[in-house]
Amino acid sequence: METATPFVPTPDDAVRWQDDRLYLLDQRVLPARIEVLAYDDAAAVAEAIRDMVVRGAPAIGVAAAYGVALAGRTAFAAAGVDWKQAIEGDLERLAGSRPTAVNLFWAIRRMRALIATLDAADPFAALLAEAHAVHEEDRAANRRIGELGAALITAPTEIITHCNAGALATGGYGTALGVVRAAHAAGKVERVYADETRPWMQGARLTAWELMQDDIPVTLQADCAAASLMAQGRVGWVVVGADRITANGDVANKIGTYGLAVMARHHGIRFMVAAPTSTIDMGLATGAEIPIEERDPAELLGCGGNPVAPAGCAARNPVFDVTPAALVDAIVTERGVVLEPTPERMRALMG
Numbered sequence: 001m002e003t004a005t006p007f008v009p010t011p012d013d014a015v016r017w018q019d020d021r022l023y024l025l026d027q028r029v030l031p032a033r034i035e036v037l038a039y040d041d042a043a044a045v046a047e048a049i050r051d052m053v054v055r056g057a058p059a060i061g062v063a064a065a066y067g068v069a070l071a072g073r074t075a076f077a078a079a080g081v082d083w084k085q086a087i088e089g090d091l092e093r094l095a096g097s098r099p100t101a102v103n104l105f106w107a108i109r110r111m112r113a114l115i116a117t118l119d120a121a122d123p124f125a126a127l128l129a130e131a132h133a134v135h136e137e138d139r140a141a142n143r144r145i146g147e148l149g150a151a152l153i154t155a156p157t158e159i160i161t162h163c164n165a166g167a168l169a170t171g172g173y174g175t176a177l178g179v180v181r182a183a184h185a186a187g188k189v190e191r192v193y194a195d196e197t198r199p200w201m202q203g204a205r206l207t208a209w210e211l212m213q214d215d216i217p218v219t220l221q222a223d224c225a226a227a228s229l230m231a232q233g234r235v236g237w238v239v240v241g242a243d244r245i246t247a248n249g250d251v252a253n254k255i256g257t258y259g260l261a262v263m264a265r266h267h268g269i270r271f272m273v274a275a276p277t278s279t280i281d282m283g284l285a286t287g288a289e290i291p292i293e294e295r296d297p298a299e300l301l302g303c304g305g306n307p308v309a310p311a312g313c314a315a316r317n318p319v320f321d322v323t324p325a326a327l328v329d330a331i332v333t334e335r336g337v338v339l340e341p342t343p344e345r346m347r348a349l350m351g
């Protein structure tokens with residue numbers, strides 16, 4: 001992996017394949033620096049996912065698909081006709097990078113399905129074509145999600161979003177921010193409130209940056225400011241993305257989402273989850289089965305390199321929570337909208 005500047009990145013360049021290499025926009029340093037890192041091997045891509053150079057469920061899936069293509073190239077160079085055995089270590093490394101966003105496992109499963117059909121010849125071109133397809137399909141899904149989600153917003157209103165479910169978190173355009181983009185184009189967004197999203201600050205560092213690039217009115221607020229804003233009566237919708245949605249419509253998303261959903265219900269504000277079907281895990285019955293990632297407490301104990309708690313303080317850092325389906329008004333996917341999700345409605349969507 002190396003720092004590289006072969007193009008001027010936009011938020012749509014969270015993941016980009018160019019000149020036979022994978023480029024990731026380094027989300028750890030935004031918005032202070034706009035830096036792109038280049039990747040030529042799958043182990044480094046797995047590390048980039050773990051370290052959150054690339055983050056957000058769909059973007060992780062797209063990066064992993066390209067990672068598998070890189071793994072295929074390396075495996076064939078090293079082992080020739082025995083490449084299928086040689087690729088296994090990298091597939092496991094990619095799958096072990098983060099536990100909660102199911103798009104990672106979905107993408108690897110899809111690449112594995114292709115691998116099963118290939119012979120002993122060089123697999124790189126076929127794997128790369130599939131990774132491009134994963135990427136393109138995610139972009140197209142987000143456009144459709146944007147249209148369908150925006151249609152649910154019937155009058156101009158203010159919107160709260162949490163974390164970053166934008167172009168940076170996907171193959172492009174965004175899920176929750178795709179809805180915001182489409183609704184804004186239709187004149188239905190008076191203002192977006194971006195929760196800062198402690199402790200990693202996806203809302204402050206990424207969502208605010210991304211929306212400002214598009215001249216969409218955005219105001220940053222502390223996570224704990226959402227309830228008092230809701231009480232003022234101007235917010236019509238909370239719109240968020242998802243990392244995994246289970247067969248009953250429970251939604252795992254960035255820590256703090258569950259609290260927002262509880263508060264939205266209390267204030268009569270509608271709660272929309274925007275996600276592609278690659279985020280839906282019909283293999284899990286309820287959100288209680290979703291593995292919730294716990295990250296290093298250091299992310300919580302410091303901010304910008306400075307301590308914000310006493311040295312030695314105990315801290316817990318679960319980075320996702322589960323919002324029960326009963327608090328969700330709409331799940332918006334590229335295949336359609338599920339209102340007030342139930343197992344039957346989720347099954348009808350997924351076929």
Ligand code: MRU
Nearest residue numbers: 055056057163165169241242254
């Ligand atoms: O830890 P992160 O930044 O990868 O978490 C991302 C989120 O929780 C997003 O809201 C979710 O993946 C939806 S992204 C379209």
